[in-house]
Amino acid sequence: MVSAHVDTFAARNLPPREQWPEFLFDGPQLCFPEQLNCATELLDRWVERGLGDRPCVQGGGVRWTYADLQAQANRIARVLVDDLGLVPGNRVLLRGANSPMLAACWFAVVKAGGIAVGSMPLLRAKELTQIATKAEVTHALCDARLAEELALARPACPTLTKLLHFNTNEPGELDARAAAKPASFENVKTSKDDTCIIAFTSGTTGQPKGTMHFHRDVMAACATWPRHVLRPTHDDVFIGSPPLAFTFGLGGLLLFPLSVGASTVLLEKASPDVLPAAIAQYRATILFTAPTSYRAMAGLLAGHDLSSLKKCVSAGEALPAPTRALWKQASGIEMIDGIGSTELLHIFISHDEAHAKPGATGTAVPGYVACVLDDEGRELPRGKVGHLAVKGPTGCRYLADERQRNYVQNGWNLTGDAYLIDADGYFVYQARTDDMIVSGGYNIAGPEVESALLLHPKVAECGVIGVADAERGQIVKAFVVPKPGHEPDEALARELQEFVKKTIAPYKYPRAVEFRSSLPRTETGKLQRFKLRQAP
Incomplete structure (x- = not known):
């Protein structure tokens, strides 16, 4: 099948084939037709089957059926093509908190043959500029309430020439334009190997890496972990906290529920103090959030009717055994743990409720194979700590990035996690093997925080590491050498913290x-972070 992309940017910026991981397509559920548009499979096919009146997505006072979401996505797709001149292969930045409207925008982009580029609502202009320039973003659909940072970024984003805002009644913006369009649209007949997502993840240098996923990758993710581990039905109601800009959230709160004809709740705010009441209100059955959130929620369940809740999924960071026990004691539900990565799209090692083991992540999801390698790429025996290596139907393809050579070696995806395999064959997480800090479910690159601190006029030197924390897994800790004449006191610490919050995403x-x-x-001047980690 020849690519449907008129704009060939994605194809031209894929890694060389010899740098791709080995892909495995074992089983009929992973054999996809040459012509494949994942929006057709995930959304339109339910309407075609006469199930368009089934509940699909709700949140923020909106309750849409499958037919409703299809109609809204079709109208937005027409705006993109007719009004903004989008052609297949163009990159579209999506900026907004989780909501039915953001879901409709995602499907509109994919229907039109575009490439969806998600962005966290908390990102600042500097980070948005990095994403938009790296992906040569041409269009943007942005929540009007988040317009300021993108407006600040635009002068440094020469390819971003088309921008509309939603959640506003202003004439000429997306809501008004979409309302005037017909509710029909003919999806672009994309190839299964056309890119439909560029998902960004921070590297240890703080320079974002764009991970490129094809239409078949999206469908493969839906055919593996959900089918074999989560096992949802069309009557399930999904809810959770991860943003759709994270592939954890995109899969868990949009792709996976729609793949089985279920419904999803998309909340703009889904913090631990909000989720218990929301679960009760929407009668949610499947919950997705990070260990930090489960720990915080455990003491907040009293007075909320959680009788509808059946399955709780933990990912985004390692799940401590005490957190698992605390949540089970509070809710009566055994958590489903898993590890995934933006590079592989979603979860590839996991377990179901019946096979949970405290402290262990699980075993390879059917469709994937995994092992632990030493520094020379040799497989290690059980009980030995090494590099986690994975193969399956999804894998790493970085957008024009030399770091592809680090992540993919000898056909394996090397996730940057240190693991061992225990006597029962379960993978047990040990640590990160790079300078990434995983705090409260967020990936934070230490060098990026260092760069922000160094912009402050009172900072001479700094080093940033992650330190263990009972509630958040890790927290960001900065070691700062002030410039002469500045007192190293609590006031300066608070000043630096507020400065970083205003310079990069506040959670960092x-x-x-x-x-x-x-x-x-070192003698050559290189910061020795390992010595900071060893500090008492």
């Missing part, structure tokens, strides 16, 4: 600040 700020007179460095 250092929750702990320690002042030093010097930092450990």
